[in-house]
Amino acid sequence: MFIPLPTYINIDNQKSANYSLLFNKWTKFSGDFNRPTKLGDEKIGEFIRLKTEFGNRTNQFNELIRLQKSKMTNLLSILKTKSYFVSVIKCRVSDALICGIGDEHTLENSMRFDHCTGLPFIPSSSIKGVVRFAGEFNNENDEREEGKENLIFGSKDGIGEVQFWDGFPSDVPKLKTDIMNNHFQDYYSDPTGTKAPSDDMNPNPVPFIVVDADSEFYFPVIAEDENNLIRAVEFLKCALSDWGVGAKSSVGYGMFYDFTEEIISLPKPKPKELTASELAFEDLKKAPNSESFVNWLETLKETDERWLSKYERLFIEKEKRMVTPSVPLNLRGKEKSPLLD
Incomplete structure (x- = not known):
């Protein structure tokens, strides 16, 4: 053969x-x-x-x-x-x-x-x-x-x-x-x-x-x-x-x-795609530490002030201000919170 x-x-x-x-x-x-x-x-x-x-x-x-x-x-x-x-x-x-x-x-x-x-x-x-x-x-x-x-x-x-x-x-x-x-x-x-x-x-x-x-x-x-x-x-x-x-x-x-x-079902709706700041915010909730907080701050933009006020989850820590260079100018000087609940 x-x-x-x-x-x-x-x-x-x-x-x-x-x-x-x-x-x-x-x-x-x-x-x-x-x-x-x-x-x-x-x-x-x-x-x-x-x-x-x-x-x-x-x-x-x-x-x-x-x-x-x-x-x-x-x-x-x-x-x-x-x-x-x-x-x-x-x-x-x-x-x-x-x-x-x-x-x-x-x-x-x-x-x-x-x-x-x-x-x-x-x-x-x-x-x-x-x-x-x-x-x-x-x-x-x-x-x-x-x-x-x-x-x-x-x-x-x-x-x-x-x-x-x-x-x-x-x-x-x-x-x-x-x-x-x-x-x-x-x-x-x-x-x-x-x-x-x-x-x-x-x-x-x-x-x-x-x-x-x-x-x-x-x-x-x-x-x-x-x-x-x-x-x-x-x-x-x-x-x-x-x-x-x-x-x-x-x-x-x-x-x-x-x-x-x-029976053929309709396709499942796609989950909403989170923005960079929302993804960082989710990481911050899972691991509330200074590194996660800084990572979240670095994703913020000038237009995120309304987003921050919507959640209202900042706790005031006396005598510590947000002066990180990555913080938007219109948010600098506000009292900083180390954690989110």
Whole structure:
């Protein structure tokens, strides 16, 4: 086996590398790198290795999921302050989920992983496509009415008023290996077209990786109009529960259940920033000594006389006057207090 990477990268970085990089670029195969051969039966073993590598990164993924979720929540909170309406729908995979199975890959069947986090995710384009289909589908005549919901999804004349973001896992999902079984490989691959399909032909199992059942994902939806958001969320739930997202949805993949909505709160107000004199005053209250008092005096300006009179916390000490050069001119000569209560 040959992997065209420096030895120190293979040894030092492979175990902690981004899983998307590992899955797409560090896949093992037999043969010359310039002329790779098919893995054949080794494919299943390699997919098992990749699945195991994913499971070994649980702690790393937990932190990445926390950061990803925090980033998303902060963005949605800020959008709420800008008069946007937001919703985050959480649900669980019914059977299995796979997106990007047709992407180019050494093992022929791929899977879509986020380039930044290495997590399996559902691209927003895939989500919007199936949600639009669900919104335009007429259950009465079992036909799609194209252009029915252009206000929400957009058209050639303009963008839609609802945004669908990428779907990410709420917790570290479980991966499992699956197979597609081609029973008539000799028939499909016959260049002469003379062979007929028959039951005595050897099946050709094709392995691939999927997200296992009960893995939870969340789907952010944003709109400027609340009614459009409500309708878009209804279409989203219908699409995920009835139609499925990703590959092989016709055989039940990509279906979701157990829908809940996560509440996004407004961002907490920022604490008031204290001025230099106020910060020094707080230090003085914590440590009432001559050094803190001098530090506080050095922060005062000519305009701070009203600030001082407002607090009225100076205690007169007889025969000691404030003559420190840092004291504003209009405060010099006043009787000095060593402490504040």
